Amino acid sequence: xxxxxxxxxxxxxxxxxxxxxxxxxxxxxxxxxxxxxxxxxxxxxxxxxxxxxxxxxxxxxxxxxxxxxxxxxxxxxxxxxxxxxxxxxxxxxxxxxxxxxxxxxxxxxxxxxxxxxxxxxxxxxxxxxxxxxxxxxxxxxxxxxxxxxxxxxxxxxxxxxxxxxxxxxxxxxxxxxxxxxxxxxxxxxxxxxxxxxxxxxxxxxxxxxxxxxxxxxxxxxxxxxxxxxxxxxxxxxxxxxxxxxxxxxxxxxxxxxxxxxxxxxxxxxxxxxxxxxxxxxxxxxxxxxxxxxxxxxxxxxxxxxxxxxxxxxxxxxxxxxxxxxxxxxxxxxxxxxxxxxxxxxxxxxxxxxxxxxxxxxxxxxxxxxxxxxxxx
Numbered sequence: 001x002x003x004x005x006x007x008x009x010x011x012x013x014x015x016x017x018x019x020x021x022x023x024x025x026x027x028x029x030x031x032x033x034x035x036x037x038x039x040x041x042x043x044x045x046x047x048x049x050x051x052x053x054x055x056x057x058x059x060x061x062x063x064x065x066x067x068x069x070x071x072x073x074x075x076x077x078x079x080x081x082x083x084x085x086x087x088x089x090x091x092x093x094x095x096x097x098x099x100x101x102x103x104x105x106x107x108x109x110x111x112x113x114x115x116x117x118x119x120x121x122x123x124x125x126x127x128x129x130x131x132x133x134x135x136x137x138x139x140x141x142x143x144x145x146x147x148x149x150x151x152x153x154x155x156x157x158x159x160x161x162x163x164x165x166x167x168x169x170x171x172x173x174x175x176x177x178x179x180x181x182x183x184x185x186x187x188x189x190x191x192x193x194x195x196x197x198x199x200x201x202x203x204x205x206x207x208x209x210x211x212x213x214x215x216x217x218x219x220x221x222x223x224x225x226x227x228x229x230x231x232x233x234x235x236x237x238x239x240x241x242x243x244x245x246x247x248x249x250x251x252x253x254x255x256x257x258x259x260x261x262x263x264x265x266x267x268x269x270x271x272x273x274x275x276x277x278x279x280x281x282x283x284x285x286x287x288x289x290x291x292x293x294x295x296x297x298x299x300x301x302x303x304x305x306x307x308x309x310x311x312x313x314x315x316x317x318x319x320x321x322x323x324x325x326x327x328x329x330x331x332x333x334x335x336x337x338x339x340x341x342x343x344x345x346x347x348x349x350x351x352x353x354x355x356x357x358x359x360x361x362x363x364x365x366x367x368x369x370x371x372x373x374x375x376x
Contacts, residue, residue: 002207010141011204011217012224013148015057017276018197019225020151025273026105027249030233033190035244039173039237041180046233048187050226053195056346058218060198063353064205065214072199073288079348087344094196094337095281099129099317102274105248112251113267125271126314129278133286134307137203140283147276154269155228159235161257166238173237192338195346197225200284282310 024030034042060075069075072091076084106125107118132143163170198221208214235253236243246252250270254263286309290301 002209006204006207007209007213008216008220009224010144010207011057011061011201012221014141014144014201014204014280015053015197015221016148016225016228017144017273018200018280019053019194020228020273020277024229025250025270025277026108027232027236027243027253028105028247029190030229030236031244031246031249033186034233035236035241036181037183037186038178038180039176039240040178041183041186042233042237043174043230044180045183045187045190046226046230048184049191049194050222050230052188052191052222053198053225054219054222056191056195056218056349057198057221058215059349059353059357060202061205061208061214061218062211063349063357064202065208065211066357068205070203070206071287071291072202072284073291075199075202079353080344090337090340090344091196091285093340094193095285095313096317097337098281099126099278099314102129102278103314103317106271106274108248109251109267109270112248113264125274125278126317128275129282130307130310130314132275132279133282133310134303136283136286136303136306140279141204143276143279147272151269151273152228154266155231157262158266159231161259161262162235162238162253165257166235170234170236170238173240174234189335189338192342192346193335196341197280199345200280202284203287282313285309285313 030042034045037045063078064070064075067074067078069078072087073084076087080087103122103125104118106121108121110116110121110124111118132139198218205214208217232250236249239253239256243249243252250266254266257263286301286306289309290306293301293305
């Protein structure tokens with residue numbers, strides 16, 4: 001019997017793992033989409049993104065549970081029918097872009113921390129992602145759990161240290177009336193390209209016992225994923241507005257703190273966040289291929305094949321990360337992804353998916369059950 005942690009909390013931690021990577025963990029995404037709306041507008045944008053995530057995750061998990069869809073291929077076969085291939089193409093673009101962002105962020109971290117060439121940090125991250133993705137569900141879930149413990153602990157310490165030293169400045173900035181222009185657009189754009197995390201973590205649907213589990217897990221996913229970002233944004237306000245121009249806002253703040261040991265711990269936490277996010281993205285692709293493989297060959301996808309799939313995705317992403325860079329990838333690629341996923345995922349979910357759930361079991365197509373990559 002799955003525990004309440006597996007049914008209610010683990011999906012939210014996995015969703016957090018899928019969205020917290022390069023730009024979120026380093027603060028670059030927060031600077032790109034929330035800082036331009038001002039302190040109060042940024043907070044409103046964060047709350048809008050959180051609410052959007054909770055709604056879409058709850059609907060996604062509920063529909064996936066009702067249709068026994070434990071990978072995105074099965075899920076979109078139900079939601080889009082013969083047009084499911086459109087999401088497949090969108091997800092391929094997403095994977096390459098997001099892995100490139102993670103690789104670029106890892107390169108920036110090691111360059112700032114140790115002075116190493118950026119490509120070294122990128123390669124270290126990609127090797128770690130490939131290793132974890134090769135071992136399937138149990139190993140990936142353990143990564144989500146323990147990295148989450150490390151991440152929340154470091155974020156809590158970071159917030160306490162920053163607010164103890166610069167809290168007056170941050171609160172003064174937050175209380176200063178400034179224009180909130182574009183907060184809703186910023187929040188929905190940010191939520192839009194990250195919302196695909198809800199289908200990335202569909203292998204965890206196998207833990208749900210009933211619809212109640214799916215709804216609770218979905219509603220909790222928004223706060224679990226966004227709380228570290230909200231606290232990080234509050235810390236960033238102590239250096240508003242100049243922090244919006246920093247490639248790595250986290251590194252900028254850590255330099256102001258002048259705490260070398262904690263600086264290293266925080267950078268290791270970011271690297272861990274990149275590792276779990278990248279692993280979540282690649283693992284979702286592996287699970288999609290594993291279920292198709294099983295339906296045709298009645299056998300499980302082996303570790304070597306999983307590693308080979310991961311390697312192909314990662315090599316292409318390394319090239320893009322090395323050529324383009326972190327700031328340009330986030331500024332130029334993410335908005336396009338947001339509109340793409342709105343069209344092929346969110347709108348069909350809020351219309352066709354919600355209608356099928358409202359009409360009950362007769363309106364929900366039930367594909368044949370599939371095996372997860374690790375368990376019968």
